[in-house]
Amino acid sequence: MSALNLYDTATREVGEFQPLIPGEVSIYVCGATVQAAPHIGHVRSAVNFDILRRWLIWSGYEVTFIRNVTDIDDKILQKAVIEKMQWWALAMKYERIFSAAYASLNVLPPTYEPRATGHVTQMIELMETLIANGAAYAPGNGDVYLEVRKLKRYLTLSGQKLDDLQPAGDVDANNSKKRDPRDFALWKAAKIGEPSWPTPWGAGRPGWHLECSAMAHTYLGEAFDIHAGGLDLIFPHHENEIAQSEAAGHKFANRWLHNAWVTQSGEKMSKSLGNTLQVDVILQRVRGIELRWYLGSAHYRSMLEYSEAALDESAVAFRRIEHFLNRATEILGTHPAPVVNDAFCAAMNDDLAVPAALAGISENLRVGNQAITDGDKDAIGKNASEIRGALSILGCDPFDPNYTLENSTNLSDALNGVITLALKERTAARERKDFAASDAIRDGLLELGITIEDTAQGPRWSMTEKS
């Protein structure tokens, strides 16, 4: 088997993945700031790194997967005012919606999902270390800043130069206690009415970046294998995480992975552009497994241009695969056992080249369908197994119990259709006064526990307990 090669944002090259500890992989993914419901861009990130995780697990690694929840920040406080809720109630509300979205897309739950507010102690410890090192300073106003000009290296991930950065817009140069306008806040002094935690430098709340360094350190140690997140996190978030952690003497992440956007008309989804597509809205159009198939089908570093047509086409393609697996199961009398073939393996090991892997699935599908025509059970089993193996790595195995509930929803849709069909026949029979036939339909349905009522708007059916 070939070795896994992954892109590293830090080097901008694809290189062989070597875990720090043989057989084990530690991953930290920057999760959501829970201030609004997720759009499909958010869950694309989760799906992409879930595929990475499943691939590593299949490859035999013991994977520790940490994905944080940022449950305190400026926007959460703002939204709490707008929604007239406690900030912590608002954060919990949206955290649950995120969790539900992840679950509907069959994203494996993280090994641990730390919240920022639960790690203030670790953040204070980190700040104490940084101040003792001379890397950070507390100017006395309750803020704590990292002094970026003192860093041995900074902005290595994004490849920028400190002096080339545009000055921060939010800094009031006259009132700022920053030694340099580009210094960033590790900790923010509490304003009146805002939540705060006591620290040696005054009451306040975490700056955005500090939490991830503290939590990554807490759960993964001073050095870990992979740090992942969206492209927009490269700067400032990940740069600042590196700055803090390295200034504290940690090695931090060995490799950086960043996923690209879901775009509309070439532009990144964002609430300010009004072009966001919330997950629950999309899930009224396609099933979770189909949305996952769509989001996972593009390479994780490529922009995915959203359109309803593309989503629909993708869903149709997935149903075709699913249909083959169902027919194969009928013929074989059992679910095909998942098998990962060499082509899929080679594609995934090449920086998770899912699109290349899909070409292999297409081939399996074509050959598998031909095998059904030919009645060649061995070939049916082989191709069905290889397809199922690929789908299970992609998190789109239709026989995965995590999709069972959803499948039963589809069953009820199908049931509804069948009954509607029967009711049309019954109506037709009644119109030609063939009551023997119409009553036979009604009695037959009743025997199955389905009660028919004739109303002014037409027949209505409901399920009753079978006696």
Added chain:
RNA sequence: GGUCGGAUGGCCGAGAGGCGAGGCAAGGGACUGCAAAUCCCUCUACACGGGUUCAAAUCCCGUUCCGACCUCCA
């Protein structure tokens, strides 16, 4: 201004010096009571202008257009 990415056939979407990934759509055919499903065949592309090379979608230089980040972001 700085940094980074992109432009591939009607559409989606890979590839990164040499055998035209793959899918969808379209057209033709096989099968079929009709339809569906399935299979087979066909068509076709690398934004533009130079250059390097035996060979360029791929490397180099330049140009155009699109997008991302520059302290809120997946």
